[in-house]
């Protein structure tokens with residue numbers, strides 16, 4: 161188990177000065193007046209009308225009336241945590257950024273994970289991209305790495321972002337569906353935007369339904385620049401690699417979790433941190449020398465492309481540990497604002513046209529979301545450096561700026577605040593040489609939309625490919641306009657014929673025999689350059705192991721949750737063995753029984769039921785174990801919910817373990833011997849299976865109607 165850092169970091173100390181705790185305190189009004197009655201309003205007599213004079217009632221209701229702020233335009237639903245980033249390998253050769261060069265520094269961070277399309281109260285398990293935004297409170301100012309859990313994006317130019325978001329959000333006439341891409345407007349847009357093809361394959365893969373926020377990768381997506389002390393630059397791609405491995409749930413499971421516990425990811429993150437099982441990620445970089453900018457078949461500035469790890473390996477340079485839950489969701493997770501424009505010396509942008517648009521959008525949106533230009537003063541957003549500049553006033557100004565001179569140059573203020581030279585840490589933009597005409601258009605090097613979609617699909621294991629086929633079939637079956645479905649099938653023929661044929665057959669469409677031409681829907685039939693239409697290139701490599709979750713298993717069972725089905729008469733020794741062995745490896749068990757309270761075990765000892773068959777569900781657990789005990793097995797056999805529980809675990813390809821004398825129960829389920837099933841009471845084998853996460857091959861054999 162990770163240790164909580166005893167040293168108070170600069171940001172934690174800073175936040176503490178804003179934190180209040182009402183324990184042992186008297187209640188006051190917002191003006192600090194001690195209150196005598198918070199239960200009754202001031203009335204003209206016992207049964208009379210309420211008086212306007214009631215300052216206490218008015219203050220309370222007024223504050224309440226204004227306590228909501230607009231939710232984020234996208235990424236509205238999120239969960240946050242504090243932590244620390246520790247650099248293990250200096251990048252001094254490439255950058256002068258202190259937090260990436262000084263291995264003695266520990267940089268405080270705040271991270272917010274999010275879904276993109278749903279509202280603040282929507283389900284965690286929507287099929288969606290996940291935001292992965294990290295704020296580094298560095299000694300040189302805040303650096304935000306505002307990434308996603310998918311390394312590429314839907315569109316190549318910021319100009320199309322409002323269109324993409326309007327298409328995926330609930331439809332504007334009836335606001336249906338919530339947090340789902342399975343509807344007409346989304347697929348209408350995607351089917352007319354061949355540049356989305358690579359991203360849409362990722363979104364239809366299991367990457368879009370993570371098992372846990374702690375088990376997903378993060379990517380900076382764009383190519384950025386690093387600049388060293390000598391002013392030399394290179395390109396960089398950022399990666400977060402989770403220590404627990406990259407894992408997902410099954411689509412059927414995701415939909416059920418959304419009903420059983422729509423806070424599943426948020427709760428999982430919160431509980432892991434509360435239990436001291438701190439989520440961790442390694443930070444990796446792919447470094448590309450500036451002179452190799454044109455080395456690849458694809459354009460480094462095109463955000464629909466990744467750089468395969470086979471071409472440029474990922475170097476691990478440090479580890480991020482999330483070790484503290486926020487004290488207040490609104491103050492911290494809701495009010496935190498990230499921006500890719502938040503930079504420190506030694507890091508700079510590239511000309512990726514999607515990134516360039518983002519540099520404007522993030523601060524702009526906060527003006528309406530957080531109500532004015534002083535959002536950087538909100539505690540969670542504050543840099544650990546004191547801010548000195550000539551920006552003044554505005555809504556909710558918290559800083560008391562002394563002096564008369566709020567302009568520069570000045571002599572009245574002694575010329576302060578001073579500007580810093582580069583050598584003193586003053587930020588300068590990278591002096592990239594530019595010699596070009598102003599055009600509104602797109603580079604020809606951006607027109608290959610399929611090569612990396614093909615690479616992604618070819619890199620998946622057979623079950624992963626099947627999940628992609630099923631996801632397309634599911635989503636497109638929700639589209640009501642047949643032409644849109646057909647256009648999408650045509651696009652898929654450009655990725656993989658068999659994929660397109662499968663989806664077509666599930667949708668009742670003619671099965672395409674050849675690759676169908678796909679055009680960019682933005683081009684009017686009568687005119688503009690035809691050369692925006694997709695061109696075909698070969699994938700940069702044939703397969704890339706890093707793109708398949710089947711290849712990036714961690715084997716650990718740490719933080720996994722095992723359901724133990726029990727009743728009066730359960731074999732206590734087996735429960736103890738499982739608890740001890742699972743606990744030693746960092747997993748936890750929960751005893752689930754027909755009722756809450758104390759169960760009398762076979763040896764008359766007491767086992768407490770943590771949950772019941774009526775208040776929890778199989779989809780909330782990573783594995784199930786059925787200990788022996790004849791009386792308990794008899795009791796469980798009489799519970800259809802227990803049978804359903806195990807069938808569902810089987811259907812979702814999870815590890816299942818049972819004692820030999822649980823056989824009469826197992827015989828009443830669909831469970832049969834095979835990978836991930838140990839029915840002889842072998843706890844060690846069961847726990848090893850759990851470390852493999854899922855046995856997806858199981859569903860290729862037979863589907864279980866759970």
Ligand code: HDE
Pocket residue numbers: 232233234235238272273274290291292293306307308313317318319321379380381382463496497498514515517518521522523525526
């Ligand atoms: Fe965002 N994005 N985005 N985005 N984005 C926002 O900023 C935007 C894009 C990402 O937890 C908004 O504060 C544009 C790519 C994350 O608070 C908004 C474009 C990537 C978060 C915005 C993109 C992201 C946001 C909404 C295309 C991955 C949540 C509220 C040019 C690299 C941050 C807000 C959090 C949030 C704009 C595309 C990641 C509207 C214009 C690509 C993780 O400003």
